[in-house]
Amino acid sequence: MPAAAALTETPPLGAPVYQLRNVGKTYARNAIKALDSVNLTLTQGSFSSVIGSSGCGKSTLLKIMSGLIPPSTGRVVLQGKPVTGPRRDIGMMFQQATLFPWRTTLENIVLPIEIRDGKAAAKAARDKARALLELVGLKGFENTYPGELSGGMAQRASICRMLITEPAVLLLDEPFSALDELTRDFMNMELQRICTSRNATAFLVTHSIPEAVILSDVVYVMKPRPGHIAEVVEIDLPRPRTLDMMTTPKFGAIVEHIRSRLDKEAFI
């Protein structure tokens, strides 16, 4: 299986994993130019964020990267192979948890395995799922149905579901925007830990500048009409990042800089 092979041959740290060249998207339905010639390269093990006002094409970009929709122009390459549809080595997380109420939390988490490799494989993955649940603080909720989980708990469970297949790239579309700030900070630190420990490449869409800065090596600032990357901000805070860093002057300066870049056009 070629995708499995791609998983094992992890490229060295810093090697390009994801490459987008001149990616554009025009929605045929309303002839809206949602994206215009986006260029970006994600390197192995890096954490990048894209930030921008509502409707500037962030979700569109993520959908193209994940292979959910085709681009109108340009080229998307992941680990040397063009993206022409959903792929095994991509883990995607949406704004909503989308757990299925007829499956227990544990069954929800092993669902990707069940779909890819069948029921037996899913059963074998249960121990791994339990370990993941423990990691995100949901130990003891294995057999609860999602209807009994809070929004934050459901979101944490859906992280486990994304991680269980050990994807090389994590694409996250505002995954924690429904959470309260404390939980959100905690989840962000968890996310960082998980990504570093697995050497995963992550790409995060967010509305929160501090969140983007505390997590990322690179922040892409997007502007609308048509959506394009207006600025690339490198964040050279040391790793691992801690929540304490959010009170440092350097952090504040970076946040201010990004905010000023956004302000100029966001509310025209």
Add this chain to the structure above:
Amino acid sequence: MSLERIADSSPATEEDTVWKEETGWLDRVPRAAKMLFVFAVFILLWDLVTRFGMVSRIILPTPYETLKDLIFVGKNLLTGQYMLGALWITLKEVFYGFLLAMLIGFTLGVIVGETAFGEQAIMPYLVAIDTMPKVAFAPLFVAWLGFDIDSKVALAAFIATFPIVVGTAAGLHSADVNSRNLFRTMGASRWQTLIKMKLPMALPQVFTGLKIGSVGVMAGAITGEFLGGGKGFGELIRTAASQLNTPRVFSLILYLSIIGLAIFTLVSFAQRRIVFWQKDRVSTGGEG
């Protein structure tokens, strides 16, 4: 002053401010009592109307006559006499009719709800047939299938199939964008998406169709018997009516309605067991 102090200094001697929400006295009466009240009023009116001869006895028997006949029919059924045989025949028609309707309705519903071909090429015909007065097909079914239970089963199934088709198809369409996208990113095949996501998600609406169908199936069986003879409960009603035995007609209809209610309850029970998660949100959120 520390926080504790502030809390302590609040006056402890004053009384709690527990207060009751206002409720009308009618809200406090138990539901059973309210239902009983309506029932009593109904019987009273019925009794008044018949007692003072406002309506002919043949048109409307007294409550007492009806009760007497209810007991008579009940005894007949319990002791396994001819009425039980008739009931058994009707039950068989209802059972097979419903089974057939479920099989055909569900299959058609999946075809129409899942495939573009079904939706574009088959659904219009189904809608067209659904708008026809289906009872009018009864003589045809009799001509094709004879006076035995087959023609009644066919009519019962014919009537009950459409709500099940519509429920299943609508249910399959109810899968939200998030769930679809999620399944696509997981690389699920069409079959997997159908089995593991769309069908479970469709179940609440499938059951809505089943409930509507369960009502129609009884109507179909009885209409079939009215128009196609046989030895079922419908035939008993028809005979009683032709003999102007109105109390009998009333009590037979009452027993039928009990059976109808039982079928409906059975479907509701199955729904609660199978769609145990209903009332919970199907999934969280709505963005695409």
